[in-house]
Amino acid sequence: MIYKITGQMLRKLSIDTENKFLTEKAISIKQSVKFVQQKYLRKKTPTMKLKAFHKLSYGLYLVASEYQGKKSGYIANTTFQVTSEPEQLAISSHKKNQTTQVILDSGIFSVSVLKKEVNMKIIGDFGFMSSTDIDKFKGINTITAKTGAPIVIDSSVAWFDCKVTNSIDLGSHYLIIGEVLDADEISDDEPLTYKHYREKYKMLSPKNSPTYIDKSVLDAEATTNIGEEKEPEHEHEYTFDGKCWVCVICGFTYDPDEGDPAVGIPPGTAFEDLPEDYKCPICNASKEYFKEV
Numbered sequence: 001m002i003y004k005i006t007g008q009m010l011r012k013l014s015i016d017t018e019n020k021f022l023t024e025k026a027i028s029i030k031q032s033v034k035f036v037q038q039k040y041l042r043k044k045t046p047t048m049k050l051k052a053f054h055k056l057s058y059g060l061y062l063v064a065s066e067y068q069g070k071k072s073g074y075i076a077n078t079t080f081q082v083t084s085e086p087e088q089l090a091i092s093s094h095k096k097n098q099t100t101q102v103i104l105d106s107g108i109f110s111v112s113v114l115k116k117e118v119n120m121k122i123i124g125d126f127g128f129m130s131s132t133d134i135d136k137f138k139g140i141n142t143i144t145a146k147t148g149a150p151i152v153i154d155s156s157v158a159w160f161d162c163k164v165t166n167s168i169d170l171g172s173h174y175l176i177i178g179e180v181l182d183a184d185e186i187s188d189d190e191p192l193t194y195k196h197y198r199e200k201y202k203m204l205s206p207k208n209s210p211t212y213i214d215k216s217v218l219d220a221e222a223t224t225n226i227g228e229e230k231e232p233e234h235e236h237e238y239t240f241d242g243k244c245w246v247c248v249i250c251g252f253t254y255d256p257d258e259g260d261p262a263v264g265i266p267p268g269t270a271f272e273d274l275p276e277d278y279k280c281p282i283c284n285a286s287k288e289y290f291k292e293v
């Protein structure tokens, strides 16, 4: 739209070359168009490696808010402190997340820092379901922050209570900045890192995460770089003829070599031998949602 209008203006202005003001204006608009094109239309270079983005470090957090009595929350890896005076946190929140609208409406949010041994049901419910479809807070221990935001204290080592001070539209996401009005440490347990989560569950970022990368693009990079170090997701040696099973809902990979010891499935259990009521440990999907890869 911006380019269409500017092009029309340019054509109109260039007709009147006698008029110095208009000619200068046309040149200045041309320069602006060039700047905008360079800034926003720059294509990534063919040599750009998306794998590099996996070297960025993150933690894992639960962002929650409440508006007019309706609680909402989601799992986030993009949460970080941006200033210390005053203390401010930033979150990158997908526009399609129900919680994003709740935060923008209420002007408040909490951040819980998840612990390494997180209850995976929390990741499944808050990271793969919508607050419009289920009550994510049922059976979850929360306290109410000074701002009024719900704070999830289950599986958490610390929390922050924030008042929105700014938000920036990034296209798919809003970068939301919040001033921390209160905070507390809950336990000395180790916080969960995104690296640990990815390596343990062999998962890539889900689509709504700002760090999402299409798996086929990563796979293509991996095959064009024979001899280079491989991503953890792809480097595992499978003894079941390379057979693995991926949950088509959340992307969790069932590896027969590893089994699922958390629910009593020993390493070396073929997918076919899993009990019929086996559920994806991340999103709770049943066996029929798994696809062989």
Ligand SMILES: Cc1cc2nc3c(=O)[nH]c(=O)nc-3n(C[C@H](O)[C@H](O)[C@H](O)COP(=O)(O)O)c2cc1C
Residues within 6 Å of the ligand: 060, 072, 073, 074, 075, 076, 077, 078, 079, 092, 093, 094, 095, 096, 097, 098, 099, 100, 123, 126, 127, 128, 129, 130, 131, 132, 173, 197, 205, 206, 208, 209, 210
């Ligand atoms: C590991 C992981 C990291 C995520 N990181 C983000 C994130 O930083 N920002 C975001 O907007 N969504 C992120 N998501 C996706 C949301 O948690 C997910 O879309 C959630 O279902 C939204 O819930 P809601 O619609 O109830 O708000 C992440 C999900 C997972 C599992």
